[in-house]
Amino acid sequence: MLSWIYLGIAVIFEITVAISAGNAQGFTKPGWTAATLISGAIATFFLSLALLEFDVGVGYSIWTSTAGVGIVILGAIFFNEKLNGKKLFGIALVIGGVIGLRMSGAA
Numbered sequence: 001m002l003s004w005i006y007l008g009i010a011v012i013f014e015i016t017v018a019i020s021a022g023n024a025q026g027f028t029k030p031g032w033t034a035a036t037l038i039s040g041a042i043a044t045f046f047l048s049l050a051l052l053e054f055d056v057g058v059g060y061s062i063w064t065s066t067a068g069v070g071i072v073i074l075g076a077i078f079f080n081e082k083l084n085g086k087k088l089f090g091i092a093l094v095i096g097g098v099i100g101l102r103m104s105g106a107a
Helices: 002-023 030-050 056-078 085-103
Strands: none
Touching (some): 002 030, 002 056, 030 056
């Protein structure tokens, strides 16, 4: 159970990496650059803790895919990015994949 908490924390910080990197403008903005690097380190740390119990492939796949979905959703909410039918279909496929990985019993 603790591995899922670690993975959730890693996902939150991975989403923070993406948002920070987008605002760092090629690492020309020091504050956003620092936020990108620090949140990346924290995300990787918690992922490594989660991978003590998850199979590496399963844990990493769940981490990247759920973070990706979170980034798409937050982009639509906060950055006026379009959320169309194709993106929603893609999100549904990712969620199905995560459920399939979870059902594999790898953690």
